[in-house]
Amino acid sequence: MDTARFADEEAAILQRCRQGSREAFEAVVHRYMKDAYRIALGLVGNHDDALELSQEAFYRAWRHLRLLEPGRRFFPWFYQILRNLCFSFLRRRRLRHTVPLPTYEGQEVTGADGDWFDPDALTERDEQKQAVWRAIGKLKPKHREVIILRHFQNLTYEQIAQAMFCNKGTVMSRLYHARRQLKELLEKGGLEL
Amino acid sequence: MTCEGWKDLLMGYLDGELDDEQVRRLEAHLQSCEACRKELDGFRKLVAIADEVVPQEPEDKIWQQYWSGLYNRMERGIGWILFGVAAIALLLAGGFAAIREFIQDPTVSLLLKVGVVAMLTGLVILFVSVLRERLFFWSRDRYKDVRR
Structure with a gap:
């Protein structure tokens, strides 16, 4: 249609x-x-x-x-x-x-959302996919949101910008920080990227 | 432009969201910058892995029951509102009648009457205070508005 x-x-x-x-x-x-x-x-x-x-x-x-x-x-x-x-x-x-923690050098404490990310929610549950899923759960909500809209919903930057009330530049920037954080979390877990 | 300035554009490049001019400028930078090339490769692998993570769809029966669950919620919403309003009105009316009868009862000692009235007054003060606090925080909750 x-x-x-x-x-x-x-x-x-x-x-x-x-x-x-x-x-x-x-x-x-x-x-x-x-x-x-x-x-x-x-x-x-x-x-x-x-x-x-x-x-x-x-x-x-x-x-x-x-x-x-x-x-x-x-x-x-x-x-x-x-x-x-x-x-x-x-x-x-x-x-x-979670026990409230003091912020460290201006960094927001993310809490323990990753613990709630159920591996059964995935279609295929190999170790790598589970690691990515858990790492997504550890992102700050605003970073998780942009990852979901891009990777799970396949939205364009324009559509993401409309959904998040921001411009395309902000989407790109937020996606960069989200992916960088995701990459760091996966590398810490032993995945080579 | 420093490498920091190109970082965000790397995302647009990976996702095919840059215009021709941006692509041309970024590719020129990548040719001369090994650090950005390396970072781009890392992100390319990450995107490939993340794209393979597919959440499981619930079973068909969950979707079949989805609307009926929501319909019940919509119907019960109206029911709960009516029930809540009526219950509060009845409790208030019944409570006032009971207190009036209690105060007017000559067989109850004055001390007991004062004690009960003081306890009820305290309860009302506590209730109003909690309600006021809730309203204060609710009015400052930036997620409460749903309108666009």
Whole structure:
């Protein structure tokens, strides 16, 4: 389906959603549920939390649908709800499960998100892939986010910039720091890059 | 430009996101800079490895149940709101009636009445204080807004 026709069709469906049609919202959910799940999984690291957070994000989207201006696409708006929910969840999880540490030379302490990155969440579980998955879990959330959008969602820099409310230069810079950190973590774990 | 200035462009180069002019300038720099070439090679390997990491899709039955789970949540949301409002109203009305009856009861000693009223007043103060604190932090939570 071409982009313009897809957008027109979505606008019509969203209009029906605003009028309270649950059938129309079901169509929206079916269109985006897998993307929502994959993004949440990449951010929080395990199946159950990803499923719960993605469903909660759809529920909140349904409740606040009036805030989505007519003519705007659903997913970029929904993505903000989903990422905010996931980031809040990560902060709560870190507060619950880690002893607060003082910051060191201005470096933010990342917490222990990597421990929650379940190896069973991968299709193939060889040692190298598990190491990458765990290392993604150790990145700062903002770095993890850009890695997920680029590698799991295959978004272009333009699309990532729209999702993260920044410009393409910032995406490139953030991706550089994220990949460098990922590389360092993997090298520390014994992988040669 | 120093090597530091080329770092971000290495990403765009790897991901095919640079325009022709940027590619030409970066490739000219790479020809003369071994450190950047080495770093690019390392990132190329990393990207290849990271692209192979594919999260597992849930089973079909999970997707089939996804909407029904969400539908229940939407329905229960309305139910919980109504239940919460009604429960608070009933508790307040019942509580006030019980306290009034208790205070007006001539068989209860004055000391007991004062004690109970003081305890309830303390509870209300604590509740209001906690509520106020929650509202204070909530109003400063930068993740609370969902609108775009």
